[in-house]
Amino acid sequence: xxxxxxxxxxQAFDAxxxxxxxxxxxxxxxxxxxxxxxxxVIGMGGGATPGAVSRYQATEIDVVELSPSVxxxxxxxxxINNDLHDQxxxxxxxxxxxxxxxxxxxxxxxxxxxxxxxxxAGSGNLYSREYYELAKGVLRDDGLMVQWVNPALPVQxxxxxxxxxxxxxxxxxxxxxxxxxxxxxxQDLTREGLQRRFDQPGVRENAMxxxxxxxxxxxxxxxxxxxxxxKNIGPG
Numbered sequence: 001x002x003x004x005x006x007x008x009x010x011q012a013f014d015a016x017x018x019x020x021x022x023x024x025x026x027x028x029x030x031x032x033x034x035x036x037x038x039x040x041v042i043g044m045g046g047g048a049t050p051g052a053v054s055r056y057q058a059t060e061i062d063v064v065e066l067s068p069s070v071x072x073x074x075x076x077x078x079x080i081n082n083d084l085h086d087q088x089x090x091x092x093x094x095x096x097x098x099x100x101x102x103x104x105x106x107x108x109x110x111x112x113x114x115x116x117x118x119x120x121a122g123s124g125n126l127y128s129r130e131y132y133e134l135a136k137g138v139l140r141d142d143g144l145m146v147q148w149v150n151p152a153l154p155v156q157x158x159x160x161x162x163x164x165x166x167x168x169x170x171x172x173x174x175x176x177x178x179x180x181x182x183x184x185x186x187q188d189l190t191r192e193g194l195q196r197r198f199d200q201p202g203v204r205e206n207a208m209x210x211x212x213x214x215x216x217x218x219x220x221x222x223x224x225x226x227x228x229x230x231k232n233i234g235p236g
Contacts, residue, residue, distance in 0.1 A: 004046060004073050012046025012077055019048050019080045026052030027210050029110045029146045034197060036109035042097035043114030047074040047081030054087045055206045063092045064100045101138050111135050111145040127160050132167035145182045158233035165226055173223040191215045
């Protein structure tokens with residue numbers, strides 16, 4: 001395997017299971033949105049997540065990565081990131097993700113991010129209510145934000161889930177609660193609505209990379225809605 005380290009921390013790893021999960025973080029919001037035109041990915045890592053998003057050729061993707069060395073090192077992961085650096089619909093910027101959202105006039109249909117551990121130094125800023133409010137402000141009215149949270153750390157998972165639900169009025173949980181999708185508007189999670197998305201050109205081919213061939217397959221990964229999780233994690 002190939003591993004990328006930055007400041008003694010693993011930033012990317014090309015083991016198949018790890019790659020598949022990082023690709024999922026890119027594919028899931030793209031499958032749930034009815035027609036994404038602009039997407040923002042905060043953090044590059046090895047590029048598996050923005051690489052998955054880049055397969056939707058009708059979507060323009062902005063990738064914002066804090067470290068120029070990570071952008072350079074991601075070229076060693078071309079085999080897992082869909083040759084990210086050479087995709088015409090991908091625009092890579094070296095910047096702080098929060099600064100980008102503070103300064104941009106652009107509005108996005110999808111916002112997603114590389115997996116960043118909340119307990120690493122400085123990362124808490126990317127799990128704050130203020131950060132989620134900032135992201136909500138650059139989403140279009142029907143936009144979606146996806147946030148990874150580690151379900152293996154119950155106290156941390158509950159804290160972050162409550163914070164995310166504080167910012168977004170509509171939240172759905174996927175893949176054992178490890179992925180949260182936030183939006184301003186109610187999310188259409190009906191089988192009929194999702195199937196219309198699957199039937200659009202190119203979408204099914206991308207979904208098949210996740211072994212998802214239909215809306216019914218995708219809905220098997222749905223964990224619960226805001227109210228179900230609120231009862232589960234309690235106040236705080």
